[in-house]
Amino acid sequence: MTLLELKGVSLSFAGSKVLDAVDFDVPAGRIVSLIGPNGAGKTSLFNCITGFYKPQQGSIRFDGTEMLKLKPHRVTQLGIARTFQNVRLFREMTVLENVMSGMHCRTSSGVIDAILRLPLQRREEAEIRAVAEECLSFVGITGGWDREATTLPYGWQRRVEIARALATKPRLLLLDEPAAGLTSGEKEDLIGLIRRIRNERDICVLLIEHDTGLVMRLSERISVLDHGVMIAEGTPKEIQANQRVIEAYLGVEEDAFDL
């Protein structure tokens, strides 16, 4: 079954094509990687899926629902969560408060509930807290929840960001270069964490990553984007053997002709 289905997605900024008629499927329950050289349009594709960019053409269907016209918060509400390439935790707020933000779209208490401390508000506050604590424990952060999130070591901040995304209770998790800047030990932990996210929480994972070793070990399917065009799709083995992919990465022939 296909969870996320992109058809003919085209995006251009001021005349320059960033994505050109991209077709892309993410099957349910899989760990899928999106790779490609720098500037291939991977993050742009993420931004299209999550509603931050509006493609001029195409369709993006998530579990049968058309997402193209939806605002980012609606996309999250429907079950797609994301992390950012450069970690974007909320400054001056604690680790726990950061993760609690994920539960906003799963709760509803408003001004009057808050001022009068109505039962709905108390129940939701307890629930928000419990979910945030569970997500933090899940990613392996068991203490220091009262610390300001941006004072944590970088590798921890990445995990807090994943916990925050998990707190939105997604069905599809988009990770934008989750291994960037991590030590090799932390990368091992990350591989374990992503597998647990899929296996234990039944969340489909789509990641952009430059660390080829990690991608090959972790992914069940890989899609390759180059200059806004999807040039290959397959298992890690197939991708490794694909001539177009090798060319895109090494750029041998093209560059030779350009010169």
Add this chain to the structure above:
Amino acid sequence: MADFPERPSAWGGLAVLLDTPQKRYAAIAVILVAMAVAPYVFGSYGTVILTNALLYVLLALGLNIVVGYAGLLDLGFAAFFAVGAYTVGITTLHFGLNFWLALPLAILLAIIAGIVIGAPTLRLRSDYLAIVTLGFGEIVRITARNLRETGGASGLIGIDSPWLFGWHIRTPLDFYYVFCVLAILGVIASVRLANSRLGRAWLYVRHDEDAAEAMGINRVKVKLAAYVVGAIYGSIGGAFFAANLGAISPESFSFRQSVLILMAVILGGMGKIPGVILGAFIVILAPELLRDFGDLRLLIFAVGLLLIMLFRPSGIWPARSKSR
């Protein structure tokens, strides 16, 4: 008060100082007693000034939700203050409405005004929003100046003072206590909002709109909520202001008024409730205390403000304690 230790931000570090319930109750008791006896210590003129300071506490708390919590620069806050005051003035004078019926109407109109102004403009970046709110503030004042119903430039006079369960709220001392209660309720509501789902959402949106959207937070809706809550504070302040003075004129709701309220928020420390209260008192009391300096009064006040902003750019009240 169970949420005390969780969020020192709203309390600006007071939670560290008042770490046990006993200390907290003692502090609250001292403040309540001080509020109760203050009129007898400072005399009748002092009571009027204190009442005005408490009104500013209420207004500054409201603006603090907009500016301090949600990070929206609002230069026309006096407009909501005017909406409250004129609603009470017009409905009680022209339609003979009871004050307690006029009050919810004033709140309702402030909510409508907040949505009408906020909905189209809250998509704008902060500096553009400042210009739009500045314009809105002037529109309300100039409208009040030119309509027959609002009494034109001379305003409305003879607004009845309200009755509450057989108590005719009419002397300055009565109104002092009424404003004490309003300020206390304002503080409680502010603290509870800061500790809520919505209060956190204001901070998320203020710190990083995109990340907040990615977490499923509708930033326009959340900002609008802050704007409307601020409007309600302003309107309630205006309603009681009108009842207290019995007379209102457009000049009570000028740009200067908006700036004064904004100054209270920024001076004490945006987002920090004790700071905002302190700021409101400084803005009202400082010119009074400097009265002996005659013509130099405003100059000294201005220099003082500049010095505070130079040496404590994030407000007088200390920042959130980082030791935790």
